[in-house]
Amino acid sequence: MISFRMCLRVTCAVFILCIISGCWSSREIEDLSLYVGLGIDVGKETDFEKKISAQGGHYPKQNNVTATVQIAPGNSSSQKSQQSGSPSSGKESYSNEQLTGDSMLQIFRQFALRRDRPLIGHHLKVIVISKDIAKKYGLIQLLDFVLRDNDIRPNCLVLISHQRAVDVLTSDDPSRIPAFYLTGITNNAYISNKILEPVSLAKLDAQMQSGSSFLLQNVLNANGEDKFSGGSIFAANTTKFLGELSQTDLEALSWLMPKKQGGVIKTYSKEGFTVLYEIKKKKIKIIPKVNGDDISFHVKAESEGWLMEDWRAPEEEEKGAYLKEMENDFAELVEQQIKQLLYKLQHTYKVDVAGFRDSIRIKYPKTWKKVKGNWDEIFATIPITYEVKTSITNPGSSTE
Amino acid sequence: MNDSRVKINTTQAVVIIVNYMLGAGILTLPRTTSSAVGTPDVWISILLSGLIVTGIGLILVTLCRRFPEKTVFQFTREITGRWIAYILGCVTILYFMIISAFEIRVMADVTGMYLLERTPTWAIVMVFMWIGIYMISGGLGVIIRVFEIILPITLIIFVMEILLSNQLFEISNLRPVLGEGIMPVLKGLKPSLLSYTGYEVMLVITAYMQDPKKSNKAMTWGLTISTMVYLITVVMVVGSLSLDGIKTRTWPTLDLVRSFEIQGLIFERFESLLLVIWIMQIFSTFAITHYCASVGIRDLFRAKKIRWIMYALLPFIYLTAMMPKTVFETFALGDMLGNVSVVLFAILPLVLLLISIIRKKGGKRA
Numbered sequence: 001m002i003s004f005r006m007c008l009r010v011t012c013a014v015f016i017l018c019i020i021s022g023c024w025s026s027r028e029i030e031d032l033s034l035y036v037g038l039g040i041d042v043g044k045e046t047d048f049e050k051k052i053s054a055q056g057g058h059y060p061k062q063n064n065v066t067a068t069v070q071i072a073p074g075n076s077s078s079q080k081s082q083q084s085g086s087p088s089s090g091k092e093s094y095s096n097e098q099l100t101g102d103s104m105l106q107i108f109r110q111f112a113l114r115r116d117r118p119l120i121g122h123h124l125k126v127i128v129i130s131k132d133i134a135k136k137y138g139l140i141q142l143l144d145f146v147l148r149d150n151d152i153r154p155n156c157l158v159l160i161s162h163q164r165a166v167d168v169l170t171s172d173d174p175s176r177i178p179a180f181y182l183t184g185i186t187n188n189a190y191i192s193n194k195i196l197e198p199v200s201l202a203k204l205d206a207q208m209q210s211g212s213s214f215l216l217q218n219v220l221n222a223n224g225e226d227k228f229s230g231g232s233i234f235a236a237n238t239t240k241f242l243g244e245l246s247q248t249d250l251e252a253l254s255w256l257m258p259k260k261q262g263g264v265i266k267t268y269s270k271e272g273f274t275v276l277y278e279i280k281k282k283k284i285k286i287i288p289k290v291n292g293d294d295i296s297f298h299v300k301a302e303s304e305g306w307l308m309e310d311w312r313a314p315e316e317e318e319k320g321a322y323l324k325e326m327e328n329d330f331a332e333l334v335e336q337q338i339k340q341l342l343y344k345l346q347h348t349y350k351v352d353v354a355g356f357r358d359s360i361r362i363k364y365p366k367t368w369k370k371v372k373g374n375w376d377e378i379f380a381t382i383p384i385t386y387e388v389k390t391s392i393t394n395p396g397s398s399t400e
Numbered sequence: 401m402n403d404s405r406v407k408i409n410t411t412q413a414v415v416i417i418v419n420y421m422l423g424a425g426i427l428t429l430p431r432t433t434s435s436a437v438g439t440p441d442v443w444i445s446i447l448l449s450g451l452i453v454t455g456i457g458l459i460l461v462t463l464c465r466r467f468p469e470k471t472v473f474q475f476t477r478e479i480t481g482r483w484i485a486y487i488l489g490c491v492t493i494l495y496f497m498i499i500s501a502f503e504i505r506v507m508a509d510v511t512g513m514y515l516l517e518r519t520p521t522w523a524i525v526m527v528f529m530w531i532g533i534y535m536i537s538g539g540l541g542v543i544i545r546v547f548e549i550i551l552p553i554t555l556i557i558f559v560m561e562i563l564l565s566n567q568l569f570e571i572s573n574l575r576p577v578l579g580e581g582i583m584p585v586l587k588g589l590k591p592s593l594l595s596y597t598g599y600e601v602m603l604v605i606t607a608y609m610q611d612p613k614k615s616n617k618a619m620t621w622g623l624t625i626s627t628m629v630y631l632i633t634v635v636m637v638v639g640s641l642s643l644d645g646i647k648t649r650t651w652p653t654l655d656l657v658r659s660f661e662i663q664g665l666i667f668e669r670f671e672s673l674l675l676v677i678w679i680m681q682i683f684s685t686f687a688i689t690h691y692c693a694s695v696g697i698r699d700l701f702r703a704k705k706i707r708w709i710m711y712a713l714l715p716f717i718y719l720t721a722m723m724p725k726t727v728f729e730t731f732a733l734g735d736m737l738g739n740v741s742v743v744l745f746a747i748l749p750l751v752l753l754l755i756s757i758i759r760k761k762g763g764k765r766a
Contacts, residue, residue, distance in 0.1 A: 025518035147648075150513045153669070154659045202568075202659040206645025358572055365439075365579030 033117040036094070037070030037179030039128045039165030040142055043100045062102040065133065065142070068166040069111070069119060071095050072177050094177045096169055104145035121151035125179045127158050127201075128165040128219065131232065131241055138239035140208050147205055154202035157186055160216045160232040160241075172224030182219065185228055193254035193263030193279070194247045196231050208239050213351040213376055215253075218244065233349055236376055243349045245341070252337035255301050255388065256354040258284045265305075265390070267329045269312060276309035277330050277390065286359040290367045295378070297356055299386035301334070306394040323392050330390040338386055350380040406541045407610040410618045412548065416605055416688065417622030419547045421598030422554075422629060423685035424506035427678070428731070429595050429630060430637040430652040437588035440574045440643055443635050445588030450627030452589070453596040456746045457623055460599065461615040463753040464606035472603035473699035479756045486700065488748070492603075493696040495744060497713065499597075499737055500689035501720035504528060505730050507682045508721070510651065515675055525721065528683065529714060536691040537707050540608060543691060550680050555629065557677045561670050562633055565656050568640035594738030595630065598685070599623065600745040604692050650727070690717065 043063035045053075052058070074095030097115070101107040111119050129142060139158075146152050159182060161168040171178045186198040196217045199207075207214040213236040220227050231250055233242045245253070254260040265277045281304040289296045307326065316322075345351060357375055361368045371378050408416075434442045467475035472492065477485040507528065508521045516524060535546055578585070599619065606615045637646060637656045646652040657671045667673060694709045703709060724730040 024523060025516055150517070154655055155661055200659060202641055202645060202655065205648065206642040209647050210642070210644035362572060362575045365576045369580070
């Protein structure tokens with residue numbers, strides 16, 4: 001009897017040991033395709049797809065959207081994909097795969113018919129959406145799958161491309177993975193005020209849900225290289241592309257956003273020499289005023305910075321009066337830029353993407369409740385005054 | 401099975417209360433409360449309901465202390481008579497069973513979604529329940545020892561992870577404070593009160609306390625710790641993802657942790673760690689409710705062998721857990737449980753206490 005129980009115990013122990021060391025639904029990472037970038041374009045079938053459908057290999061769909069997935073690392077075989085990192089031999093650092101359809105998930109699943117390794121989205125870093133598709137469909141539609149998916153993390157970044165998104169996700173340098181490269185540039189937001197604060201899916205979802213218009217960073221592409229320039233405005237309710245802000249507008253915008261740091265101001269002295277000012281510290285206050293039904297804003301911006309470049313020749317000592325003059329010049333330039341920006345926002349596009357809404361929401365919650373519904377229209381008529389003060393605290397390492 | 405001889409001290413009672421209270425609810429708490437409140441004042445609701453629950457909890461332990469060494473299933477009989485006691489006892493047992501089923505279900509849903517996508521649900525649940533029964537069959541002493549290990553680990557790691565999200569935190573998401581007056585805060589009281597279910601464990605535990613006089617101290621401490629954890633969670637989730645951002649998220653607390661990456665801190669992504677840690681917490685809630693239901697059946701029907709009751713309950717809990725067909729039904733079940741708990745453990749103890757005072761039942765206040 002005892003030996004029987006003993007036997008049972010040993011069997012149990014061995015059995016459990018066998019089970020415990022296993023893993024139920026594990027999949028080897030080598031057998032998966034990690035996609036790190038996703039491009040969304042207006043539907044345009046690739047050669048491959050055209051040939052396949054000519055043979056009857058198509059399924060019922062409309063060719064509305066072309067999705068590009070960037071898989072890293074790319075194919076190691078000699079088999080070449082259409083958009084690969086390096087056309088030469090060896091292991092490629094990434095490969096781009098394109099498919100067309102009318103549903104994101106269906107497109108993704110369609111890859112299972114083409115590639116031996118299934119796609120997984122845990123490491124998606126950046127989503128690039130082309131301007132043209134964003135004019136046709138709202139972001140809330142294009143990104144619905146991405147927001148629902150349980151693999152894709154909400155910290156994935158969203159960018160807007162001028163031309164086709166697939167071009168932005170292609171680089172001439174074979175060692176460079178464009179998706180990582182783009183995330184890297186976004187991290188430079190602290191050094192330049194021409195880059196918008198990175199917008200992750202989580203933030204974007206909050207903005208779309210809050211019913212406010214919003215800005216996303218633009219990426220341009222030429223000769224296989226990418227550059228960040230300006231931003232795209234998206235309308236509040238449709239979440240469709242509405243218009244663009246230039247680099248200079250973004251600079252001006254940074255003077256209305258308390259969180260944004262860094263940046264330079266360039267002006268020309270009376271003699272026509274370049275003078276450059278680097279912003280080190282900035283204090284911005286947006287003061288909303290409500291008087292009955294009249295809303296107005298006053299923006300107070302103060303900055304401290306260093307005089308980092310002065311092309312004046314022959315060099316003279318930078319004395320009080322000269323610095324004062326420069327300070328005024330810088331402030332004037334900034335005010336000029338703000339004026340242009342506000343004109344664009346209030347008259348051309350009639351949207352508030354500068355965060356004025358937040359200041360009134362916090363200071364005057366009761367008024368906000370009344371104007372919330374059609375804030376963008378009301379914003380267009382609101383008088384906004386601003387004063388900018390720049391002070392030079394340091395001439396850098398050289399006093400001349 | 402010398403279960404009744406195990407005595408627990410005040411700290412251990414606190415550990416049990418906190419372990420029971422912190423369960424699956426915290427994963428959805430920010431969404432349920434903030435959709436009811438509608439303004440960023442969610443945290444005030446949490447704080448306020450913490451205070452209210454402390455009041456309710458103190459009434460509950462006052463009731464328990466009138467009947468030293470007896471669980472709720474034993475002393476209700478003395479207060480209300482036999483038949484009502486049977487009905488109340490059965491309802492309470494059913495409640496404990498359904499709660500433990502609910503916790504298992506939420507655990508299975510979340511793991512299925514974020515950790516083990518292709519593992520069948522029954523396999524996840526099976527392991528969970530087997531380990532649970534192994535632990536509770538050891539009796540209260542074993543449960544407490546395990547809980548004392550679980551609690552500090554989970555709490556420290558959970559709070560640390562939530563605080564790591566400070567890079568997303570923006571204070572303007574929490575402003576304005578009381579911008580629309582106090583009304584929204586009051587609207588949020590109900591869902592936040594529901595998240596505090598778990599103090600009812602004292603109905604059973606007080607009977608085993610070394611020093612039942614300190615049961616109100618244990619209650620207060622237990623609730624303070626839970627309130628702090630809830631408060632930190634809600635403040636960080638709302639402050640980082642903003643009110644509009646969590647409206648549509650199914651599991652906002654997990655999404656907060658999924659919304660950032662930290663390079664160079666051993667892990668880059670923390671959601672798996674959070675889930676693994678939090679599963680321990682869900683496990684403890686499951687185990688203690690399973691145990692309470694078993695104790696209930698034993699005391700109500702004066703059975704001898706609690707171990708058989710525990711095994712007999714297993715299939716029922718499993719079937720209940722598998723009953724909700726969709727995730728919406730699971731959430732609905734959770735809401736229903738909350739509502740029942742308010743009636744059963746907030747209103748009823750007060751009534752019982754009053755009756756017992758009027759009918760002069762139970763000992764003088766211990």
